[in-house]
Amino acid sequence: MEHSGFSPSASAELASEGGPWQRRRRVEALERFAAFEQPTTTLEDWRYSRIDELDLGLYAPVRPGDARTAARHGHHEPAALLLEQLGPALATVRSVDGVVVAIDQPRESQQLRLTTSAELGEPPPGLGELVAHHDDVFVALSDAFSGDIVVLDVPAGARLEEPIVILHEQLLTETADGRRPASFPRTVVRLGEQAEASVIEVLVSGPGRRLVVPVTEIDLAAGARLSIHTLQELGRDCWHLGYQASRLAKDAHFTSFVAALGGDYARQLTRSSLEGAGSEGRLLAVYLGDGEQMQDLRTFQEHVAPHTRSQLVFKGAVGDKARSVYTGLIGMRHGARRADASQTNRNLVLSEGAHADSVPNLDIEENDVRCSHASAVGPIDPELVFYLESRGVPPAAARRLVLLGFFEDLLGEVPSRASAEHVRRAVTERLLAMEVTA
Amino acid sequence: MSVLSIRGLRASVAGREVLRGIDLEVRSGEVHAVMGPNGAGKSTLGNVLMGRPGYTAIEGSASIDGVELLGLSTYERARAGLFLAPQDPTEVPGVPLAAVLAEAGIGARAGQMAVEAARIGVPTALLERGLNVDASGGERKRLETLQLAMLRPRIAVLDELDSGLDVDAVRAVARRVADEIGSGASGARPGAAAEGEGRREPLGVLVITHYRRLLEHLLPDVVHVLVDGRIVESGGAELAEQLERTGYGEHQPPGSESPLST
Numbered sequence A: 001m002e003h004s005g006f007s008p009s010a011s012a013e014l015a016s017e018g019g020p021w022q023r024r025r026r027v028e029a030l031e032r033f034a035a036f037e038q039p040t041t042t043l044e045d046w047r048y049s050r051i052d053e054l055d056l057g058l059y060a061p062v063r064p065g066d067a068r069t070a071a072r073h074g075h076h077e078p079a080a081l082l083l084e085q086l087g088p089a090l091a092t093v094r095s096v097d098g099v100v101v102a103i104d105q106p107r108e109s110q111q112l113r114l115t116t117s118a119e120l121g122e123p124p125p126g127l128g129e130l131v132a133h134h135d136d137v138f139v140a141l142s143d144a145f146s147g148d149i150v151v152l153d154v155p156a157g158a159r160l161e162e163p164i165v166i167l168h169e170q171l172l173t174e175t176a177d178g179r180r181p182a183s184f185p186r187t188v189v190r191l192g193e194q195a196e197a198s199v200i201e202v203l204v205s206g207p208g209r210r211l212v213v214p215v216t217e218i219d220l221a222a223g224a225r226l227s228i229h230t231l232q233e234l235g236r237d238c239w240h241l242g243y244q245a246s247r248l249a250k251d252a253h254f255t256s257f258v259a260a261l262g263g264d265y266a267r268q269l270t271r272s273s274l275e276g277a278g279s280e281g282r283l284l285a286v287y288l289g290d291g292e293q294m295q296d297l298r299t300f301q302e303h304v305a306p307h308t309r310s311q312l313v314f315k316g317a318v319g320d321k322a323r324s325v326y327t328g329l330i331g332m333r334h335g336a337r338r339a340d341a342s343q344t345n346r347n348l349v350l351s352e353g354a355h356a357d358s359v360p361n362l363d364i365e366e367n368d369v370r371c372s373h374a375s376a377v378g379p380i381d382p383e384l385v386f387y388l389e390s391r392g393v394p395p396a397a398a399r400r401l402v403l404l405g406f407f408e409d410l411l412g413e414v415p416s417r418a419s420a421e422h423v424r425r426a427v428t429e430r431l432l433a434m435e436v437t438a
Numbered sequence B: 001m002s003v004l005s006i007r008g009l010r011a012s013v014a015g016r017e018v019l020r021g022i023d024l025e026v027r028s029g030e031v032h033a034v035m036g037p038n039g040a041g042k043s044t045l046g047n048v049l050m051g052r053p054g055y056t057a058i059e060g061s062a063s064i065d066g067v068e069l070l071g072l073s074t075y076e077r078a079r080a081g082l083f084l085a086p087q088d089p090t091e092v093p094g095v096p097l098a099a100v101l102a103e104a105g106i107g108a109r110a111g112q113m114a115v116e117a118a119r120i121g122v123p124t125a126l127l128e129r130g131l132n133v134d135a136s137g138g139e140r141k142r143l144e145t146l147q148l149a150m151l152r153p154r155i156a157v158l159d160e161l162d163s164g165l166d167v168d169a170v171r172a173v174a175r176r177v178a179d180e181i182g183s184g185a186s187g188a189r190p191g192a193a194a195e196g197e198g199r200r201e202p203l204g205v206l207v208i209t210h211y212r213r214l215l216e217h218l219l220p221d222v223v224h225v226l227v228d229g230r231i232v233e234s235g236g237a238e239l240a241e242q243l244e245r246t247g248y249g250e251h252q253p254p255g256s257e258s259p260l261s262t
Helices: A008-012 A020-035 A064-073 A077-086 A137-145 A382-389 A395-411 A417-433 B042-050 B074-079 B097-102 B107-120 B124-128 B137-151 B167-181 B190-195 B237-246
Strands: A059-061 A091-096 A099-104 A113-116 A149-154 A164-170 A180-183 A186-191 A196-205 A210-212 A215-220 A225-233 A238-248 A253-260 A265-274 A280-289 A294-303 A309-318 A323-332 A340-349 A355-364 A370-378 B003-013 B016-027 B031-035 B055-064 B082-085 B155-159 B204-209 B222-227 B230-235
Touching: A008 A020, A008 A137, A020 A137, A064 A091, A064 A099, A077 A164, A077 A196, A077 A225, A077 A417, A099 A113, A137 A238, A149 A164, A149 A196, A164 A180, A164 A210, A186 A196, A186 A225, A196 A210, A196 A238, A215 A225, A215 A253, A225 A238, A225 A265, A225 A417, A238 A253, A238 A280, A253 A265, A253 A294, A253 A417, A265 A280, A265 A309, A280 A294, A280 A323, A280 A395, A280 A417, A294 A309, A294 A340, A309 A323, A309 A355, A309 A395, A323 A340, A323 A370, A340 A355, A340 A395, A355 A370, A382 A395, A382 B074, A395 A417, A395 B097, B003 B042, B003 B204, B016 B042, B016 B055, B016 B204, B016 B230, B031 B042, B031 B237, B042 B055, B042 B074, B042 B082, B042 B155, B042 B204, B074 B082, B082 B137, B097 B107, B097 B137, B107 B124, B107 B137, B107 B167, B137 B167, B155 B167, B167 B204, B222 B237, B230 B237
Parallel strands: A059 A180, A091 A164, A149 A186, A164 A196, A180 A210, A186 A215, A196 A225, A210 A238, A215 A238, A225 A253, A238 A265, A253 A280, A265 A294, A280 A309, A294 A323, A309 A340, A323 A355, A340 A370, B031 B204, B031 B222, B082 B155, B155 B204
Antiparallel strands: A091 A099, A113 A149, B003 B016, B003 B055, B222 B230
16 A cells, blocks of 8 residues: 555654664564555445545654654643543653653552663564454554554552553644644553553544554453553544454453544444453443544454453444444354353434444354343433423433433443543533434 | 312323323322223323323313413423322433432422431432332332422322332332321421421322222322223222222223223
């Protein structure tokens, strides 16, 4: 695939970023990128998406030097407020347009190692491996143009009380050659045996059209427990193509919570692979669309080992002319005996012009498993509104209560209260501004 | 003194006429029971009065103290003083009762919920959840009674309020409703005394029931027999006893013995 913006010369701009292994990796990725076709909606993975609208020729990767300059000259104001709302953090990473500009962490901690790829003499184990199932033109771009990879290691037995916050700001409004900026935040999270941690990833951007492709890979050793929250609050001109892939060893426990609120077209792919016996994954998400936004969520609950459990609850609302699509696959692989998976997707459609699709899928190779899925798309239930009105609640207030309650049901389940509280506030604010006409 | 006045009410559900001319008058402090076989239109009466979606009044009127209800939105009917405890209270995910009461226009009284809940025997855990979510049938009926007590309507329609309740719970719930009915006369309202309020108008109640059980605790002034959308007989409390012995057989019109669902 040839695009002058994502050229070998653009890649050469990254030459001084990281060691030899990273340069070799970028060169290989650029070749992979060149060999890929841009996906189209005729592919099952991209059905219902807006991928046909994307012209990669309009974009170019941000040069690390430009990102650092932008970082020195300012920051995204709402981000500071957001960090405040999230409360105390054990460590904070700030990246600007995919380049890490600050890491704030306790000195000489035995509890965690937070570095960037530039400081590593060899690739962090697992890099690229977890997301390999979804290798495509965008993952190849991430491999080719990631400036810094954030690498978080939590050693065996460590228990982190406070979260690690990773803030990805996108600031540049234009690349040096006058194109729309493309940025590639990249994160690797690894927990040793019995380690416990929580991570909050935040994606924000300033004004302007741009492409943001975050890739996060998560590897949990036996008995490790991680919760990761992804707060996608990108600007409304932004195209977002996010990937999160996790792998769980024996008895590991994983909670992923995604709040997909921003973006013009925003796609989040979440894959959780339960490879160790007794491991458990909980996947939670809320998503909102208004204006002409589209939220596109794809999930993969992969059960590989016996006695694995996964629970997924994704809830969304669309108003105005917004769209959403949820596509979820439960994969029960041969050998996943006694595995138990559930998948729930509920959508509220708040106006005539809005549209939501819900597409659950099952792929079952093992007999001795339990699977359940439920999906619903529809307006606010008039029976609920009637019931509240019958208690003397005015109609508009009744609809608002039902709407907020729809999400509250899920937000109540989210670990880390500060983060859930922030999302609750953001969701409430957005919903109150949305006109309910259906 | 309030009065719910229903005159010549006809109503349909899904295009089928279910109520075919109802006349009823319920005054403050009175208990009226509407009894009848399945499919007679008992629940429809409550739903039409409250304006539930899908229930359409075709003709007639229903008013509280001269305020015509049938043209009003459900919320305006509630604010006019009508309360319906439905047969199957709706689950409202993520919306605890306190949030509902805060929007119900009862002012600072909404803060009295915990006290009132303790009185009716509603466990605290139920109040923290979404209203009626993961609540048993009996728990829902207690929650309805709690809401009745909090909202202080003029007229309450109680549709099978005792279903799902055990004997003790029926007694507790009925006693709480009875307190409201007798609130003008009885001194058994510690809440009201503590609030330093004057005497409130007693509640008027329309009990919709298939069985006599609730009526043993909530003695009716008048019992109406509703069959096939019409009140075919009205009488005193003794009529309920008689119906329990004989059933509704003699009231059924010929050829309509199979229960219709309303």
